[in-house]
Amino acid sequence: MAFFNFSLKSIKDGLNNIKEKWGISKLFAGKNKIDESFWTELEEKLILGDVGVDYSEEIIDYLRAESKKIKDIDTEKLREIFVDKLSAELEAVPGMGEEFDINNKPYVLLMIGVNGSGKTTSAGKLAWQYKNAGKNVILAAGDTFRAAAVEQIKIWGERTGVRVIAQEQGSDAASVAFDAWRAANNSNADVLIVDTAGRLHDKHNLMEELKKVYRVLVREAGAERVHSVLVLDAVSGQNSVAQALTFNEAVPINSIILTKYDNSAKGGVILSIAKKLKVPVRYIGLGEGENDLSNFDIRAFVKAIIED
Numbered sequence: 001m002a003f004f005n006f007s008l009k010s011i012k013d014g015l016n017n018i019k020e021k022w023g024i025s026k027l028f029a030g031k032n033k034i035d036e037s038f039w040t041e042l043e044e045k046l047i048l049g050d051v052g053v054d055y056s057e058e059i060i061d062y063l064r065a066e067s068k069k070i071k072d073i074d075t076e077k078l079r080e081i082f083v084d085k086l087s088a089e090l091e092a093v094p095g096m097g098e099e100f101d102i103n104n105k106p107y108v109l110l111m112i113g114v115n116g117s118g119k120t121t122s123a124g125k126l127a128w129q130y131k132n133a134g135k136n137v138i139l140a141a142g143d144t145f146r147a148a149a150v151e152q153i154k155i156w157g158e159r160t161g162v163r164v165i166a167q168e169q170g171s172d173a174a175s176v177a178f179d180a181w182r183a184a185n186n187s188n189a190d191v192l193i194v195d196t197a198g199r200l201h202d203k204h205n206l207m208e209e210l211k212k213v214y215r216v217l218v219r220e221a222g223a224e225r226v227h228s229v230l231v232l233d234a235v236s237g238q239n240s241v242a243q244a245l246t247f248n249e250a251v252p253i254n255s256i257i258l259t260k261y262d263n264s265a266k267g268g269v270i271l272s273i274a275k276k277l278k279v280p281v282r283y284i285g286l287g288e289g290e291n292d293l294s295n296f297d298i299r300a301f302v303k304a305i306i307e308d
């Protein structure tokens, strides 16, 4: 079921920037012969674009082998093979590019991630999108740690016309989650989006707090309704894979939102995530406004970054 059709930023517009910065599509421009320097450049671009060294080699080996099978191979023909290969790699991850399945209501989206990755902004964008799709949405101000965090989510609440359940800074985040769940359940909400404090893996207390928030939500809502969404900053590249593994030790990571894709030159991070984590990327963030969230349509995405 597509909720987000009418207002989302088009993936094509949104990805123009990264296409320029990453520059993969330029390599394929024209109908050129493929020589050794082409392969070297392509591999370099993949590695610089954060596909990862091993995975980049694997892709190059595959493309080389395929190109030998084709008579008069040129960059145009190879581009199609490349698009198919990348699409297939992404499609191999269940749920990749699909929207959250929020049918079991109130469905709980628990936003987690390191400081500044874009949790609160993504929570606001999702709230706005669901609201516009006619859904009854509630936001929970689960970041009780950072000064001004409660205020920030309240501003998103005002901006989107979505109710925010909050307590004051310093209160127990699990208690906010509990209140918010009760409010969502009592008002027959469709979706409850729970913001949380940004944390680093070495912040033991915050990790413990996150586990508690998760436990309370699962106890109240049932595990089938609680979906943890890891919000990763595309600019942090390979490091995001390490972050994901650490978070996964605290709570199971069900999905990923990849933010700041508009600012990144590391377009390949999404491939690393697919390959190493096998966790589906559902949306990508393409700016700071409420519309700047895109469904991660696999083919449209691959084409947008590789085609002219």
Ligand SMILES: Nc1nc2c(ncn2[C@@H]2O[C@H](COP(=O)(O)OP(=O)(O)OP(=O)(O)O)[C@@H](O)[C@H]2O)c(=O)[nH]1
Pocket: 113, 114, 115, 116, 117, 118, 119, 120, 121, 122, 143, 146, 149, 196, 197, 198, 199, 231, 259, 260, 261, 262, 263, 284, 285, 286, 287, 288, 292
């Ligand atoms: N360009 C761009 N900026 C983004 C995107 N998502 C978030 N931001 C910006 O990144 C900054 C941090 O975003 P927040 O949503 O506050 O991040 P957070 O994870 O909630 O941060 P903490 O609560 O401090 O852990 C803000 O300035 C956002 O406007 C995006 O997709 N693109």
Ligand SMILES: [Mg+2]
Pocket: 119, 120, 121, 143, 149, 195, 196, 197, 198
């Ligand atoms: Mg925040």
